[in-house]
Amino acid sequence: MTDKTLVRGVEWPESPSTPLATPLQMSTAYVSVSPDALDAQYDSGEGFTYAREGHPNATVLAQKIDMLEGISGGIITSSGMSAASAMFLGLLKSGDHIVGGDQLYGRTMRLMTQELPRFGITATLADPTDAVKIEAAIQPNTKLIVLEVLSNPTLRMADFHAIVALAKRRNILLAIDNTFTTPRAFRPFDHGADIVFHSVTKLLAGHSDATLGYVVARDPALQRAIYEANVTWGLTPSPFDCWLAERGLHSFELRFDKAQSNAAILADTLAELPNVARVIYPGRADFEGYISLFNGRFGNMVSFELAGGREAANAFTKAAAKIAFAPTLGDISTTLSHPASSSHRALTPDARAKLGMSEGFFRVSVGIEDPEFLVQQFGDALRSI
Numbered sequence: 132m133t134d135k136t137l138v139r140g141v142e143w144p145e146s147p148s149t150p151l152a153t154p155l156q157m158s159t160a161y162v163s164v165s166p167d168a169l170d171a172q173y174d175s176g177e178g179f180t181y182a183r184e185g186h187p188n189a190t191v192l193a194q195k196i197d198m199l200e201g202i203s204g205g206i207i208t209s210s211g212m213s214a215a216s217a218m219f220l221g222l223l224k225s226g227d228h229i230v231g232g233d234q235l236y237g238r239t240m241r242l243m244t245q246e247l248p249r250f251g252i253t254a255t256l257a258d259p260t261d262a263v264k265i266e267a268a269i270q271p272n273t274k275l276i277v278l279e280v281l282s283n284p285t286l287r288m289a290d291f292h293a294i295v296a297l298a299k300r301r302n303i304l305l306a307i308d309n310t311f312t313t314p315r316a317f318r319p320f321d322h323g324a325d326i327v328f329h330s331v332t333k334l335l336a337g338h339s340d341a342t343l344g345y346v347v348a349r350d351p352a353l354q355r356a357i358y359e360a361n362v363t364w365g366l367t368p369s370p371f372d373c374w375l376a377e378r379g380l381h382s383f384e385l386r387f388d389k390a391q392s393n394a395a396i397l398a399d400t401l402a403e404l405p406n407v408a409r410v411i412y413p414g415r416a417d418f419e420g421y422i423s424l425f426n427g428r429f430g431n432m433v434s435f436e437l438a439g440g441r442e443a444a445n446a447f448t449k450a451a452a453k454i455a456f457a458p459t460l461g462d463i464s465t466t467l468s469h470p471a472s473s474s475h476r477a478l479t480p481d482a483r484a485k486l487g488m489s490e491g492f493f494r495v496s497v498g499i500e501d502p503e504f505l506v507q508q509f510g511d512a513l514r515s516i
């Protein structure tokens with residue numbers, strides 16, 4: 132017999148020094164010294180036992196996003212949608228009702244209006260730019276209001292302060308999807324929100340190579356319920372994605388500021404170009420809404436409308452070949468999305484028109500390129516169509 136084996140057995144080398152970069156910890160299970168030690172660990176809730184319940188790469192990433200949001204105790208989930216799912220599954224039960232903004236992310240609206248009703252949870256969608264309309268949608272069993280402060284893709288501002296006051300008065304929780312605005316521009320807890328969730332996939336991770344979410348409730352008891360739902364329904368993230376996202380997050384503030392300054396330049400450039408019927412950017416003088424909420428940080432999202440409908444839209448994406456036409460946002464590079472053929476294709480043209488989205492409507496997620504490159508690409512393309 133020998134005490135040597137290739138199967139496990141060799142310990143990770145000890146070192147008096149520690150790695151500068153966060154190590155990637157892929158292990159799905161953790162070794163304990165004895166049943167007593169394991170018992171003590173489960174009792175205290177400290178450390179790691181099994182990766183679905185928690186792992187170091189998720190913890191490191193969650194603590195960084197906590198720092199940005201000015202909170203503690205947030206968790207990472209496998210996608211932005213699973214962050215929303217963990218919140219709904221942890222906080223609601225059959226018979227409860229949700230009021231949601233009518234321009235939330237498409238899948239969030241679908242989750243609330245098509246999936247949750249199968250579990251006895253119903254939702255009403257209402258216009259968040261008017262607190263009176265949100266109040267009219269409230270029922271005696273309403274437990275949660277879900278909003279994005281700046282809607283996608285038409286960049287409409289929610290009637291935020293009035294809705295916060297309404298939620299407090301009616302004793303309803305207020306959850307904010309802060310993906311679009313990010314805590315660099317807007318910190319919902321500073322303004323009275325109860326819950327914040329994110330698609331970390333977008334600006335926070337920033338490199339279009341990790342799909343992740345984040346969710347946190349201000350009340351620790353609610354956060355515990357969200358955590359339990361997350362690990363029980365199995366919405367846990369991969370350590371590798373967390374590791375990539377943390378790497379992306381190191382430069383989040385630099386990327387945000389650069390993309391925002393590019394967005395301001397691009398918005399003003401677009402407004403002067405031929406074939407552009409209108410430009411929407413929160414930093415422009417003609418923007419409608421409580422932009423004071425944003426503390427002067429107007430973000431990287433610019434929307435605009437081409438005159439000439441679908442034909443002009445096709446000609447434009449072909450002419451602007453160096454600007455990726457891709458259904459995402461928050462990448463380091465500038466990407467273009469066309470709601471009528473992607474995120475909002477399920478709506479009738481009439482319903483889209485009501486939301487302010489014609490066939491010529493584009494949303495630009497501005498990246499960190501040299502602004503001259505962007506001005507040239509958009510300028511050449513728009514002058515050529």
Ligand SMILES: *Cc1c(COP(=O)(O)O)cnc(C)c1O
Pocket residue numbers: 210211212213236239279283308310311329330331332333342343344460
């Ligand atoms: C992308 C997105 C989501 C969903 O996130 P995934 O990571 O794709 O699951 C939710 N809300 C907003 C505003 C988004 O942009």
